[in-house]
Amino acid sequence: MQALRAYLSSASSSAGTAKSKKLTPSKEDDHMHPKLPNPYKLSPKPSRPKPFISFLVENKSTVVEVQKPNIWIGSGKSNCWRLTETVQCQRIEDQHARLFYNPHENVWEILNYSSSGIYVNGTLFGFKSTDFTPASATTTSERLQELQEMTNKRLDEFIKHSGDELQAADAAVCFCKPFPIKPSVNIFEGSAKLYANTKIEIGCAKLIVQQVGPMVN
Numbered sequence: 001m002q003a004l005r006a007y008l009s010s011a012s013s014s015a016g017t018a019k020s021k022k023l024t025p026s027k028e029d030d031h032m033h034p035k036l037p038n039p040y041k042l043s044p045k046p047s048r049p050k051p052f053i054s055f056l057v058e059n060k061s062t063v064v065e066v067q068k069p070n071i072w073i074g075s076g077k078s079n080c081w082r083l084t085e086t087v088q089c090q091r092i093e094d095q096h097a098r099l100f101y102n103p104h105e106n107v108w109e110i111l112n113y114s115s116s117g118i119y120v121n122g123t124l125f126g127f128k129s130t131d132f133t134p135a136s137a138t139t140t141s142e143r144l145q146e147l148q149e150m151t152n153k154r155l156d157e158f159i160k161h162s163g164d165e166l167q168a169a170d171a172a173v174c175f176c177k178p179f180p181i182k183p184s185v186n187i188f189e190g191s192a193k194l195y196a197n198t199k200i201e202i203g204c205a206k207l208i209v210q211q212v213g214p215m216v217n
Contacts, residue, residue, distance in 0.1 A: 049214040058206040059087045069101040089203035091116045109191040119201035120192040
């Protein structure tokens with residue numbers, strides 16, 4: 001009986017040793033069975049490409065690319081695409097329109113802020129209200145005088161920043177008049193979406209959207 005107990009004890013200890021060896025992988029086991037990547041480990045997010053939009057300025061046959069997602073278009077200096085550096089027009093205002101990227105719909109849009117409006121594919125976008133003059137101007141003659149003074153001021157500023165006054169005076173002549181648009185039922189208020197080949201008119205400036213991208217998924 002004692003011999004049987006000794007045999008069973010030795011068999012049990014050897015089985016435990018063998019079992020413990022299986023739980024401890026060797027270098028050969030690591031080579032034969034390489035570790036798999038953790039499926040629950042999050043991979044780094046890919047960098048999202050920045051949107052851009054490019055325009056062909058028909059008046060000068062030049063291409064302008066915009067990468068800022070929010071920018072003014074007009075004659076101002078603050079965060080603005082100074083369109084008057086390319087096309088001189090009396091109707092282009094300091095903050096004529098706002099160009100911005102809409103990430104929710106993945107599309108570029110343009111919103112009018114001027115009294116003369118903008119044309120997008122032949123459709124006029126502007127304000128349906130016709131009162132764009134200060135409240136102090138109560139009579140028609142006063143309003144016309146204020147508009148004339150505004151025109152002269154714009155011409156003087158343009159001539160001042162030009163080296164040749166005669167050349168500046170010739171370049172400032174255009175078919176646009178710096179007056180508010182006439183009331184019409186065909187005026188759309190709100191922003192216009194821009195796609196490739198969209199045509200935009202801001203005063204004398206004629207723009208065509210060339211490229212829009214990159215598309216964001």
